[in-house]
Every structure is written in structure tokens, then in C-alpha cells.
Amino acid sequence: MNNPILEQIDLPIFDEIKAEHIYPAITTIIIENKTKIKEIENYEISKIDYKFVDELSLLDYKLSNAWSQIGHLNSVMNSDLYRGEYNKCRELITDFYSNLSQNTKIFNLYKELKKSTIFESLSAMQQKIINDEIKDFKLGGVDLDEDKKTTFKELQSKLAKLSSRFEENVLDETNNYTLNITDESLLDGIPKDILESAKALAKENDQKGHTFTLHFPCYIPVLQYAKNRNLRKEMYEAYAKKASEFSDKKFDNTTIIKDILSHRASIARLLGFNNYAELSIDRKMASNPDEVCSFLRDLSNKAKPYGLKDFEELKEAAKKDGVEELEAWDVAFYSEIIKQNKYNINDQEIKQFFPENKVFEGLFNVIKNLYDIDIIESKASIWHTDVKYYELLQDNKIIGSFYLDLYARKNKRGGAWMDECISKTKFNENIDYPVAYLTCNFSSPIGNNPALFTHDEVITLFHECGHGLHHLLTEISEFNVSGIKGVEWDAVELPSQFMENFCWDWNVIKNMTQHIHTKESMPKELFNKLIASKNFQSGMQSLRQIEFALFDMLIHMESNPDNLDVISTLESVRDEVAVVRPPNWNRFPHSFSHIFAGGYAAGYYSYKWAEVLSADVFEEFENNGVLSKDVGARFRREILSVGGSRPAKESFIKFKGREPSVDALLRHNGLTA
Ligand SMILES: [Zn+2]
Incomplete structure (x- = not known):
């Protein structure tokens, strides 16, 4: 059978790739790769040189290149048939890479190369590639004794399952909730298109009136525009309590959070770290968890006065409307009123x-x-x-x-x-x-x-x-x-x-x-x-992001999280940074998928971190003409063109002439006097 994935010469032949090509292409490449890896495993250690690094990269390149086309088509031209083949191959690929990361013989080749006299003669970039590989192998547990290796693998597989469960619970709880309202007088203020969808949903469910859900396109506008305070409260409460001890036991994430934190800490200890935050930061631009915490606290101190001002303005708007005690479910509503009064911006216009x-x-x-x-x-x-x-x-x-x-x-x-x-x-x-x-x-x-x-x-x-x-x-x-x-996770969003x-x-x-x-x-x-x-409410918004990031950092800095009470950690973070105080039944952590189901554990700060870098870079353009060719060339040379070939911090300093500073971001966000 002709297979366009395997016959690609330059660009992918997208108009010929069909679902039936996926499995044969991927299995062919994986078999070839495995054969070559067997050959490399037997290279004589005494004669080791950089050649095997190139050979392994080539294998990675071939597989990535084929998989990129398949993954892309799966995302943009999805069908049941395609998805089935895609999932089948995804497992093969995960297996391939996880076996490679546990391959002691290959790991030893890298270590030997690093010890050899050849290492000194290699370029800084090649040395970084070898160091990165050794680090990745170690973080993959290859260096552990056999019994610890087994524990490590068990923990990893448990974590993968727990993360999926966490995400499923959040999704199910979001999907399961509906609020049906037949009294139209309660719906005052909600935009017409939202009401139309709510009406259509009610009809679909054989209900009268309107049916609302916790999905963003419905939930957010209700909180923003519904004049009825009780309606806002009811929706807010459902949203804030989902997947927690207040909801159906089946979907409660409380124990899952505990187990995830505990397993992560165990993995970190196995690999020789004091806690999971240290492990997470090890491959990032930030030097250590304390540096991240000081960074966040410093930013929080600077944003606080502006956040308080935003909050005062909100309280005032609520008071004018007869609301004496501003609650969490009033924030979006009065924010929207202030915004309309102040700027009167119309997206359509x-x-x-x-x-x-x-x-x-x-x-x-x-x-x-x-x-x-x-x-x-x-x-x-x-x-x-x-x-x-x-x-x-x-x-x-x-x-x-x-x-x-x-x-x-x-x-x-x-x-x-x-x-x-x-x-x-x-x-x-x-x-x-x-x-x-x-x-x-x-x-x-x-x-x-x-x-x-x-x-x-x-x-x-x-x-x-x-x-x-x-x-x-x-x-x-x-x-x-x-x-x-090869670019550190917390620097990837700079460009x-x-x-x-x-x-x-x-x-x-x-x-x-x-x-x-x-x-x-x-x-x-x-x-x-x-x-x-x-910069409308940028003080309040910055503080909210900092609250999430600091919470994420602190719960992962615990070396023995079994006794940790995440809710009280969150409360103390809020004491420190928040201006808007959610009610004590708010269970935000129970649907914080970024850190419990996504890749952001002890890494949520990356958003703010990269914002600081990008603002600081842009300042250079502001000072020299925003479309300056000279600064553009320097940015390209020192940051864009070098990719992951050297540490991100080094690239930044080469461009800016100094270490990053938060000043430009504060100025861009209107958080300076
Ligand atoms: Zn992005």
C-alpha cells in the first residue's frame, strides 16, 4: 500500500493522508527506531563520541515529523474513524518514549560521553543537549534501584489515573448541573442570545422556560448581567462547590487532591528532591521555589494598593444600587456596570x-x-x-x-x-x-x-x-x-x-x-x-492570578503533604494577597485543573513570569521606536533564533543587558504611580 506519510519528501501530503495510513506509518517508524536503538545500545563505551546523540535525535525527528501531521489532522479534521486510529497510535508512541526514558544502556552512553575528554571539545549547545538529556533521564527515574524504579512507575501510573479522574469529575459536575427557570421576571438583564440558547436547551430537555448551565458561555454572562441577585448567587454557589464534599460523593475531588499531592511528594523524594516544587522548577528558568514565592509576593505588594482601589470602586457601585455587603456573586455584575459607564466599549463597533x-x-x-x-x-x-x-x-x-x-x-x-x-x-x-x-x-x-x-x-x-x-x-x-x-516552560510564552x-x-x-x-x-x-x-481592574486581576500561583507553589512545597489542609493554605494565601474574599464554602481548588490535571503543577506562576519577561523586552522597543529594526534584529538574534540552545535567562540578559525586572509589566498594567 502506498502511504503518503512514509512517502513525504518535503511538505506533508495532507490531501492524501487517510485514517488507514496512520497505523502502518507509525508502526513502521517505531520498528525501525527500535532496531536502531538496539544497535546504539551496543556501541563500545570506550569509543563513544557525539555521533550517537545525532542518531537518536534523527529517530526522534522521524517519529515526531510523522506524528505531527497525524496529531494535527486529528485536531482539525476529526472523525470517529480518525480518532480511533490516532488513539491506538498514541499509546504506541507513549510506550516508545517511556521505554526509551528507562533505557539504562542509552543513559550510560550519555553519562560516559559527559565524563569523556570529548565533552570539553563540544560546543556549549551540544553540551547543553547532553546535560538536558541526562537530567531528563534522571527525572524519568532511570537512575533508581530496581525496587525504587517499580515504586516510581506505580506512582506515575496512579498519578495519571488520578489526574484523569479529577478532570472527569470537574467535567461531569459541570455537565450535570442545570437550572430551569420558568418565571421570566427573574431573567432581567441577561443578553438576548444567552436567553435564546437557554430557551433552546429547555426545549431540548422537555422543560418549560429557560435552562442555564455552568458552561462558560452561559455561566459568565449570567454572573455579569443578571439583575436578580439570588439567581447570581445560586449559579455562583453551584459553580464554586462543584466536585467538592458539598456535591455528589461520586464526583468529590477532596481525596483525589490529597492523593495527587502525596504521590507527587513521594516521586520528588525518590528523585532526591525535598518536595515536588523543587522537582518542577528543576527544568525551568526560575532557580528555586523560594525565588518564585518572593517574585509573587513582591508583585502582590505592588498590585495590592491598586486592587484595593478597584475593590472600593466596586463596593461603591454596589452601594449605589442598594447592596450594602458586596459578595463574590456581585463582583462580575458591578464590574460590568462600571466598565460600561466608564468606557462604553462595544465589541461590535x-x-x-x-x-x-x-x-x-x-x-x-x-x-x-x-x-x-x-x-x-x-x-x-x-x-x-x-x-x-x-x-x-x-x-x-x-x-x-x-x-x-x-x-x-x-x-x-x-x-x-x-x-x-x-x-x-x-x-x-x-x-x-x-x-x-x-x-x-x-x-x-x-x-x-x-x-x-x-x-x-x-x-x-x-x-x-x-x-x-x-x-x-x-x-x-x-x-x-x-x-x-528545549526552551524552559516558564519562558516559552515570552515571544x-x-x-x-x-x-x-x-x-x-x-x-x-x-x-x-x-x-x-x-x-x-x-x-x-x-x-x-x-487596564480596567488590572490590580484585582493581577492579585487573583498571584493568589492561584502562590497557592499552587505553597501546596507543592510541602515535603509531607499528608497532613496538609489545602483549604486552610488557600485561606492563608488569601489573607496575604486577596482583596475579593470568596465565601468559606468556595472550593476553587476542587476544579483547579491546570495544576491537578494539566501540566502546571508548581508552574502556574509561569504565566506571570513570562509576562514580566515579555513586558521587559517590549520596553526596549518602546524606548527605541516600537518598530525599530535594530531592536528587532537584536531580539531575533538573542532570543528568537537561539531557541533552547542556551538557558532562557542567558538569552534574556544578552538581549536586555541585565536581569529581568517587573517594572515594565507594572507600568503596562497601570500599576505604577
Ligand atoms: Zn501561548
Whole structure:
């Protein structure tokens, strides 16, 4: 059988890949890889040199390259058939990598290479690759005695199951809840489109009136707009108590949280750390948990006065409305009232100024200005007629390319993301530049009108494009550290958040907007309103993020969490940083999936951390002209092009000339006097 995945020469042959190609392609590559690994295992230790590192990278590259196409199609062209094949292969791939991470013979080769005289003669980048590998092997438990290894594996598999259960409970509890209301007088204030969906849902459930759920598109607007305070309270309470001891025992996450923390601490101890936070920070840009805590507390102290001011304003608005004691379920409601009074921003009005073609013209101009790169639409095999393919040209040479899949459609995963299609490597002779996927879920054009974007959508586009440029402008051809690979988790969002800043710059916006009918660019007054609303309640919002991050850090810094009471830890964090005090029955941790089911354990601070870096980087542009070619070239040289080939902190200092400082972020967020 011809298999387009295995026959790929340069770009993937998307229009020919079918579900039946997936399994044969992946099994073929895995078998080849395993054979080669067996061969490498038997290399003579005394003659070891860097060659085996390259050989292993090549195996990784081949598998990643095939899997990237398959994973991408699974996300954007999902079907039952496709998903079945995908899941089958995902298990094979997980197995392959987990066996490799436990391979003592390969681990020994790396250790021997590091001990050998050759190591000194290698480049700093090659040394980093070897050090990273050794660290990853150790964190994977390869170095443990046999009995400890068994314990380690058991703990890992228990943790995987607990995390899935945690997430399932949150999902089930969210899905199980509905609130049916037949008295229309209680629904005053709720937007029409929300009411229509609620009515449709009631009908679907054979109910009268309106039915509300805890899903975000319903829950948030009810809290924001429902004038009936009891209705807000009822929804808030259901939301805040879900998956806790207050709900159905079956879905209670209390014990799961305890077990997750306990198993994580055990894993950390097995690997020689005092607690799980130390283990998590080991591969990050931050040096240790204490540094992260001081960082968060410092930020909290600076944001506190502004948060208190935001809170006073809220209380005042509530008082005017006859509410003496502002409660958690009033916050979104009065915030919305203040926001409308202050800025009167209308998303629909703003959208008229952001037609698709003009936005892309603006985006590509920013890139042209900063890096002297032209972006030209070109042809390639694609998976859907909506998809466009672009090439990045510098001095008439293609240096990278990307697929753009912009609109929401059925069977496409929600959200926006950038993913690696092909990485720049020395292995690929047919295509020596990197290729990316940029995927969004914006609304498609209606009739003959172009697609129109909200300002938030434009920001999302710039954000993902920032990740894309990190991948595409790399000059590293060592697969392990090319582009985003090998970059510390807490620094990965630097290039993406950096790009967002341009959406708040008048010179950029002026040239990126064109009213769909009048053809005029956005009036300065409207832009000023947008800017003014940018930092609305930024004090309160920063404190909320800090509260989550500090809580996450502290519960993972406990070396023996069996006696830990997460709720009282959360309460003490709130004593320290919060201005809005939720009721004591609020069980936020019980649905904090980022840290209990996602990859953010002792890592939630990364959001703020990278924000500090990106703001500090952007300051350099503010000081030298926002579209400065010189600073653009420096940013590209010191940060974008080097990828994970050196520590992120080193790259930052090379760019900025000093260590990161929080000042620029505070200024951008309006948190300075
Ligand atoms: Zn991002």
C-alpha cells in the first residue's frame, strides 16, 4: 500500500493522508527506531563520541515529523474513524518514549560521553543537549534501584489515573448541573442570545422556560448581567462547590487532591528532591521555589494598593444600587456596570474596523518592519479549502513557512494554537527550513463580506504568531533545541506575549484598521477608549492570578503533604494577597485543573513570569521606536533564533543587558504611580 506519510519528501501530503495510513506509518517508524536503538545500545563505551546523540535525535525527528501531521489532522479534521486510529497510535508512541526514558544502556552512553575528554571539545549547545538529556533521564527515574524504579512507575501510573479522574469529575459536575427557570421576571438583564440558547436547551430537555448551565458561555454572562441577585448567587454557589464534599460523593475531588499531592511528594523524594516544587522548577528558568514565592509576593505588594482601589470602586457601585455587603456573586455584575459607564466599549463597533485582509496586512507589516521578512501566499497540499499556506522570504530565500487555518468549523478542536509541523534540522536535505501550523477558531466570512475580528481575536492572532516566529526564525539545526524545543516552560510564552503588545500601539493599529463600509481607519478616540479599558481592574486581576500561583507553589512545597489542609493554605494565601474574599464554602481548588490535571503543577506562576519577561523586552522597543529594526534584529538574534540552545535567562540578559525586572509589566498594567 502506498502511504503518503512514509512517502513525504518535503511538505506533508495532507490531501492524501487517510485514517488507514496512520497505523502502518507509525508502526513502521517505531520498528525501525527500535532496531536502531538496539544497535546504539551496543556501541563500545570506550569509543563513544557525539555521533550517537545525532542518531537518536534523527529517530526522534522521524517519529515526531510523522506524528505531527497525524496529531494535527486529528485536531482539525476529526472523525470517529480518525480518532480511533490516532488513539491506538498514541499509546504506541507513549510506550516508545517511556521505554526509551528507562533505557539504562542509552543513559550510560550519555553519562560516559559527559565524563569523556570529548565533552570539553563540544560546543556549549551540544553540551547543553547532553546535560538536558541526562537530567531528563534522571527525572524519568532511570537512575533508581530496581525496587525504587517499580515504586516510581506505580506512582506515575496512579498519578495519571488520578489526574484523569479529577478532570472527569470537574467535567461531569459541570455537565450535570442545570437550572430551569420558568418565571421570566427573574431573567432581567441577561443578553438576548444567552436567553435564546437557554430557551433552546429547555426545549431540548422537555422543560418549560429557560435552562442555564455552568458552561462558560452561559455561566459568565449570567454572573455579569443578571439583575436578580439570588439567581447570581445560586449559579455562583453551584459553580464554586462543584466536585467538592458539598456535591455528589461520586464526583468529590477532596481525596483525589490529597492523593495527587502525596504521590507527587513521594516521586520528588525518590528523585532526591525535598518536595515536588523543587522537582518542577528543576527544568525551568526560575532557580528555586523560594525565588518564585518572593517574585509573587513582591508583585502582590505592588498590585495590592491598586486592587484595593478597584475593590472600593466596586463596593461603591454596589452601594449605589442598594447592596450594602458586596459578595463574590456581585463582583462580575458591578464590574460590568462600571466598565460600561466608564468606557462604553462595544465589541461590535470595534469589529467593523478589523477585516481579515487588513489585519493580516498589519501583522505582516509589523514582521517586515522588525525582521525584514516578506510573507507571501504560496501553494501546498492542504487538508481543507479554508487553509492557506504562506512562505517567509528573506533576501529571496525561503526561511520558513506556515499553514493558516483560521475559521471555526465542525470537527475542529476549539481555541487557537501554534504547532510545529517540521522543525529546522540538519537531517532534512529536502526542506531546510521550519514549518508551522497556525490554527484559530474565528468566525468565517458571511456572504461577500470579509471575516471581521474582535480586538481580542486580533490579540490572539498576534500571540500565536509570536509562538510561530519562535519556531520559524530559529537558526538552530540541532533537533532537540531547535525553535521552541528545549526552551524552559516558564519562558516559552515570552515571544507570544511580546507580540500582543503591538495590538496596543497606535502606529500599528492605525495602519491595521479599515472600516468595512467607510474604509476609514479606526478613529483615535475609539482607540483611546480601547487603551483606557485595557487596564480596567488590572490590580484585582493581577492579585487573583498571584493568589492561584502562590497557592499552587505553597501546596507543592510541602515535603509531607499528608497532613496538609489545602483549604486552610488557600485561606492563608488569601489573607496575604486577596482583596475579593470568596465565601468559606468556595472550593476553587476542587476544579483547579491546570495544576491537578494539566501540566502546571508548581508552574502556574509561569504565566506571570513570562509576562514580566515579555513586558521587559517590549520596553526596549518602546524606548527605541516600537518598530525599530535594530531592536528587532537584536531580539531575533538573542532570543528568537537561539531557541533552547542556551538557558532562557542567558538569552534574556544578552538581549536586555541585565536581569529581568517587573517594572515594565507594572507600568503596562497601570500599576505604577
Ligand atoms: Zn501561548
